[in-house]
Amino acid sequence: MSELLLSFETSSPVCSVALHRVNDGSLVGQSELRLEKSHSSHLSVLVSQLLENSGYSLSDLVAVALSDGPGSYTGLRIGAAAGKGLCYALDIPLLAVSTLQSLAYQVAAVTARPEQFLYCPMLDARRMEVYAALYTHDGQEVLAPAPLLLDADTLAEQLAHHQLLCFGSGAAKFQSVLANSSQAGFISGIVPSAVAVGALALEAYRRQEFRDAAYYEPFYLKEVYTTTPKAK
Known part of the structure; x- marks a missing residue:
């Protein structure tokens, strides 16, 4: 079997x-x-x-x-x-x-000299916000998954000391607000x-790191967004 x-x-x-x-x-x-x-x-x-x-x-x-x-x-x-x-x-x-760690794993696995970078998966979260995290090439978490509001100062501290590879459905929005930083690279088409x-x-x-199927809930990071229908 x-x-x-x-x-x-x-x-x-x-x-x-x-x-x-x-x-x-x-x-x-x-x-x-x-x-x-x-x-x-x-x-x-x-x-x-x-x-x-x-x-x-x-x-x-x-x-x-x-x-x-x-x-x-x-x-x-x-x-x-x-x-x-x-x-x-x-x-x-x-x-x-x-989800973010698995995206980082995908990219690190096919990156030449992967230890040179921090990996920044970004998922679109409406307007100028993304869900993002930072990982080393071997999957160590540098920045825990969090909602980030994108502007020119986003991840400024990390960019000052590391080369970042950014990818995922929200990365293009970050690229649009970043002023051509030589410390940030962007990869399209990563899903x-x-x-x-x-x-x-x-x-x-x-490692037998199992979840309790009876009580398991996905890690939404933010509460689901709903709207109230307008009265006719």
């Missing part, structure tokens, strides 16, 4: 799933859709198809990993509900990985991936 880790990434418009082998950490397969609001209707289909196409079944799963947030409130809720449901049904543990979630979750699995 194979031992597989199933990972979800639903924090952004990308709906992504991946399978890793627990024994050696190898990637079995991945599948994703880059469609707005596709998570609720396609997540379970992507999981079923990935398992079938890989020649495995739900009984081969030993854990489920989720992108923990921050990110889309609705997307994170959908991923959490699906993951918790599978964990209950299969009696397997739940893992959760920071959250279940492959990175799974890679980091494997480490947590070996």
